[in-house]
Amino acid sequence: MKELAYSPGWKWTGLIGGVLLVGLLMVVSVSVGIMRIPFDVVIDSFTNFNGSNQHLIIQTTRVPRTLIAVMTGGSLAIAGAMMQALTRNPLASPATLGVNAGASLFIVIGVSFWGMTGISSLVSLGFVGAAIASFAVYFLGSAGRGGLTPIKLTLAGSAIWALFSSLTQGLLIMNEKGLEELLFWLTGSVEGRSLELAMPVFPFMVAGFILAFLLSRAVNILMMGDDVAVGLGVKTGFIKLMGSVVIVLLAGGAVAVAGPIVFVGLVVPHMVRWAVGTDHRWVFPYCLVYGAAMLLVADISGRLIMNQQEIPVGVMTALIGTPFFIYLAMRNGGERA
Amino acid sequence: MKKMWSWRVKGFSMLVEAKALWTLIILAAIALLVVCVSVGVGDMYIAPQDVLKVFLGWGNAYHTLVVETLRLPRVLIALLSGAGLAVSGAILQAVIRNPLASPDLIGITGGATVAAVAVLTFFSDGATSLVVPLYWVPLAAFGGAMVVALLMYLLSLQQGITPFRLILLGIGFYTAMQAFTNLVILLGPEIRAVQSKTWITGSVYGSNWEQVMIILPWMAIFLPLIFFFARHLNVQQLGDQVATGLGGSVHRDRVLFLFLSTALTGASVAFAGGISFVGLLAPHAARKLVGSSYGALLPASALLGSIYVMLADLLGRTLYAAHEIPAGVFTAVIGAPYFIYLLIQSRNRT
Numbered sequence: 001m002k003e004l005a006y007s008p009g010w011k012w013t014g015l016i017g018g019v020l021l022v023g024l025l026m027v028v029s030v031s032v033g034i035m036r037i038p039f040d041v042v043i044d045s046f047t048n049f050n051g052s053n054q055h056l057i058i059q060t061t062r063v064p065r066t067l068i069a070v071m072t073g074g075s076l077a078i079a080g081a082m083m084q085a086l087t088r089n090p091l092a093s094p095a096t097l098g099v100n101a102g103a104s105l106f107i108v109i110g111v112s113f114w115g116m117t118g119i120s121s122l123v124s125l126g127f128v129g130a131a132i133a134s135f136a137v138y139f140l141g142s143a144g145r146g147g148l149t150p151i152k153l154t155l156a157g158s159a160i161w162a163l164f165s166s167l168t169q170g171l172l173i174m175n176e177k178g179l180e181e182l183l184f185w186l187t188g189s190v191e192g193r194s195l196e197l198a199m200p201v202f203p204f205m206v207a208g209f210i211l212a213f214l215l216s217r218a219v220n221i222l223m224m225g226d227d228v229a230v231g232l233g234v235k236t237g238f239i240k241l242m243g244s245v246v247i248v249l250l251a252g253g254a255v256a257v258a259g260p261i262v263f264v265g266l267v268v269p270h271m272v273r274w275a276v277g278t279d280h281r282w283v284f285p286y287c288l289v290y291g292a293a294m295l296l297v298a299d300i301s302g303r304l305i306m307n308q309q310e311i312p313v314g315v316m317t318a319l320i321g322t323p324f325f326i327y328l329a330m331r332n333g334g335e336r337a
Numbered sequence: 338m339k340k341m342w343s344w345r346v347k348g349f350s351m352l353v354e355a356k357a358l359w360t361l362i363i364l365a366a367i368a369l370l371v372v373c374v375s376v377g378v379g380d381m382y383i384a385p386q387d388v389l390k391v392f393l394g395w396g397n398a399y400h401t402l403v404v405e406t407l408r409l410p411r412v413l414i415a416l417l418s419g420a421g422l423a424v425s426g427a428i429l430q431a432v433i434r435n436p437l438a439s440p441d442l443i444g445i446t447g448g449a450t451v452a453a454v455a456v457l458t459f460f461s462d463g464a465t466s467l468v469v470p471l472y473w474v475p476l477a478a479f480g481g482a483m484v485v486a487l488l489m490y491l492l493s494l495q496q497g498i499t500p501f502r503l504i505l506l507g508i509g510f511y512t513a514m515q516a517f518t519n520l521v522i523l524l525g526p527e528i529r530a531v532q533s534k535t536w537i538t539g540s541v542y543g544s545n546w547e548q549v550m551i552i553l554p555w556m557a558i559f560l561p562l563i564f565f566f567a568r569h570l571n572v573q574q575l576g577d578q579v580a581t582g583l584g585g586s587v588h589r590d591r592v593l594f595l596f597l598s599t600a601l602t603g604a605s606v607a608f609a610g611g612i613s614f615v616g617l618l619a620p621h622a623a624r625k626l627v628g629s630s631y632g633a634l635l636p637a638s639a640l641l642g643s644i645y646v647m648l649a650d651l652l653g654r655t656l657y658a659a660h661e662i663p664a665g666v667f668t669a670v671i672g673a674p675y676f677i678y679l680l681i682q683s684r685n686r687t
Contacts, residue, residue: 007537097507140677158442159676164612166669170662262512310518322509323567330492330503 018289022070025296029066030058033303037062037205064195068290069299069313071198072190072258073268075205075250077291078212080265081272081283084251085219086243087141089153093266094130095249096155100161100260102133103252105164108171123201123256124282132250134244136160188314190299201253202266208249209288215242223278231252259294261314263321270328292312294320357633360626364640372416376408376653405619406546414544414608414663416652417556418645419615420607423642424563424635426616427623429597431570432591437679439616440602443489444510446613449606451517452481458525462547472551479603485510486599490592548608557603560639563597567631570594574629593599612649614672615642621679645671657685 008060031037037054044053076094094100106129107122137160141153218239221229229236254261269327272286305311373385383391385402390396391404399417426439438447454479489506563570569590580587602616614661623637649667 038657091505095512139437154505154508155437156677159673161671162441162676166673171668174657174662204671262516269411288559309524312523315520315523318512322516323511324514326492326506329509 006277011282014275015282015285015289016122016288018293022289022292022296023294025300026066027041027072029069029296029300030062032300033057033062039152044083061191062199063196063322065190065297065299068193068198068257069140069190069295071202071205072254072261073264073292073295074288075208075254075291076261076265077211077268077272077287077294078284079247079250079254081269081280081287082212082219082243083117084266084269085136085223086240087153088223088272091154091266091325092157093263094247094254095260095262095265096161097137097157098133098164099130099137099247100255101132101161101164101168101250102129102136102263103127103255105129105168105171106132107256108168112171112174123253126256127248127252128206130255131244131248131274133160133164134247138244157252167201188259188317190295190325191310198257201257202251204253208246208253211242211249211285212246212280215239217324218280219243219280223280259314261317263317263325264291264294265327267321267324270324292319354628354630354633357627357630357637360638361438361633364626364637364644368416368640368644368647372412373552375412375415375647376404378651378655379408384529391445396486398605410546410549412547412647413545414552415646416610417549417552417607418605419646420560420641421556421601421621421642422612423619423623423638424560425598425601425605426642427614427620427631427635428563428570428601428636429595430600431574432594434574434576436621437617437676439614440482440488440512440598441611441613441616443507445485445602446606446611447511447514447518448481448485449478449603450481450485450611451514451521452477453610454518455521458521473557475551475604475607477621478607479600481602482599482606483596485514486595490595494683498566501554513685544608552604552608555600559597559600559604563601564632564635566590566593566597567635569633570631572632609646610663610665612646613669615645615668617679618668618672618675619645621675628676629680 027039027042031039032332035054035057037058041054042058043048045058049055049059054117079099081091083094083097084090103126106125110122110125137153137156138155140160183191218229221232221234222236222239226236229239233276251265268287268291269283272283272290276282276286293319295313298320302311302313302316363630370385373388377385377388383403383404387396387400388404391401392419392439396404419535429438429440429443430436453474458475462485465561478661488510492506572583573587573590573594575583575589605612620634622641626634626641627637646664647667649664649671651663652667653664
């Protein structure tokens with residue numbers, strides 16, 4: 001398939017355009033909401049902060065949620081792209097393979113059994129959960145004689161997902177006190193999280209980004225199949241392990257900060273591959289930029305659709321992503337069954 | 338040659354293996370035993386023989402009160418919804434010819450959930466009671482399930498349903514429905530949140546006679562109707578070409594079966610909520626016990642489904658006596674590993 005941007009010039013243009021788009025969306029995201037704040041006031045709040053209501057809103061809620069949306073969107077998209085490359089399954093994503101559910105379960109266990117509240121302990125629990133879920137799904141997907149096939153991986157993902165989310169629900173119901181606060185988190189949202197809480201996660205995400213970029217050449221070779229990759233001198237086991245580390249860092253971190261947000265990790269890599277082809281040296285940066293853009297768009301529209309009532313970004317991405325997912329299922333399902 | 342019992346009148350025929358008949362009788366006995374134990378266990382223990390006495394009208398007044406007003410409705414809801422979900426799954430597995438199909442995995446339960454939660458949320462006075470009659474809930478659940486089933490059907494018209502696509506579409510619908518449900522819960526009053534979450538996981542907590550009386554007619558109409566059509570299900574299993582060759586109107590039957598299966602799911606889900614994996618597990622276990630002829634398979638699935646949900650509920654309310662763990666948690670804890678086992682087993686077929 002011919003990609004949309006075929007020359008390096010166009011690819012750079014698309015990337016820079018994406019960065020500008022994200023910049024624009026960030027500005028919109030800071031100024032739009034139940035209370036609309038004009039742009040010059042936004043600038044003002046950075047240059048000379050005077051403690052007025054508008055300035056407080058900007059500094060304590062709008063800016064953190066915007067930054068969190070950017071980081072989470074980028075993380076989820078890259079994690080999705082990495083999963084799709086490693087499993088050679090176009091429908092892999094943190095949500096469909098149960099990684100989100102694993103992270104959620106462990107965080108809820110931490111909150112309800114050990115009364116954990118500190119973000120750093122929750123984040124590490126998120127990582128552990130994401131790692132366990134990925135390992136379980138990968139192991140189950142490759143069990144049996146046929147080895148790792150897309151359908152088995154997808155089914156294993158949905159089984160693990162069903163198991164983990166039922167357990168999560170059960171725990172939540174047993175401790176009703178925690179439910180109210182956790183419910184919003186479990187839907188996936190970037191609202192109401194202060195920057196101090198999210199800051200400890202960002203280094204992990206940045207590490208994930210850098211690792212993904214470093215791996216991109218090897219991932220390209222891995223896409224040709226294990227045999228070819230070994231023949232070309234790639235240590236496939238090592239690369240797969242490092243790829244899994246990227247997935248756990250990014251998906252686990254994203255869930256820990258924003259809760260399970262579905263379909264960003266699925267949809268964005270597909271659009272990116274459609275635009276720039278399958279060279280992961282381009283795919284990963286594009287995913288970072290456009291994943292952030294998609295989450296910002298979802299978040300902003302969630303704020304605007306209804307008066308006085310925000311729709312959590314996790315719901316918005318599901319509503320945007322489902323038709324696309326169904327389209328993919330219709331197109332790919334026939335070939336693989 | 339196995340010994341078979343056949344029963345034919347005009348327009349109806351049924352073929353049941355002699356051995357399967359015994360299995361069915363034993364299953365029915367086990368189900369009755371579970372009902373007695375389940376009714377007896379609780380804050381106040383009533384011995385199974387005393388429960389039986391109450392059923393027969395010989396019990397003492399105190400036992401009769403506890404059993405009839407407090408515990409029996411709950412056990413009956415578990416029994417009926419377990420049977421409904423199991424039969425619904427058995428039908429889907431025949432129609433789609435995929436051993437992994439079940440109403441929850443292909444998103445039909447999700448559709449029912451959105452509709453039921455919406456009714457619970459938007460038509461309530463903010464405290465405890467609904468402002469519309471209670472029978473709206475199963476009707477809405479049925480409607481929601483029907484919408485998803487119709488969409489699935491429309492999407493598969495063009496190229497047919499392959500197992501893989503079915504699962505994928507199911508995941509897609511499930512996720513979308515979950516998003517809608519969360520949206521409804523967030524828009525509604527906060528005190529509904531806990532109730533709705535419990536409902537989604539599947540619980541028979543707080544069942545009453547009114548609910549039993551609403552769900553009972555659905556089951557009383559649809560379950561016998563499906564037994565009546567069992568022979569067509571046998572034909573469906575063989576695939577389109579064979580079924581057409583045998584003179585069945587394949588397409589019409591399939592629509593009919595999808596409708597019946599959806600109706601059963603809607604009614605089961607309406608009060609018991611999204612109890613997962615029953616529709617998958619019960620038919621499989623039944624197939625192991627009585628073979629795959631639907632004359633015996635459907636009743637066996639229904640009995641196993643009831644036993645499964647009743648036991649899950651029993652565990653849920655006795656394991657941590659202070660808390661209620663929804664039955665749906667236990668069905669998932671048992672069901673998910675079994676699903677994974679099936680997945681590994683089915684490596685040659687998919």
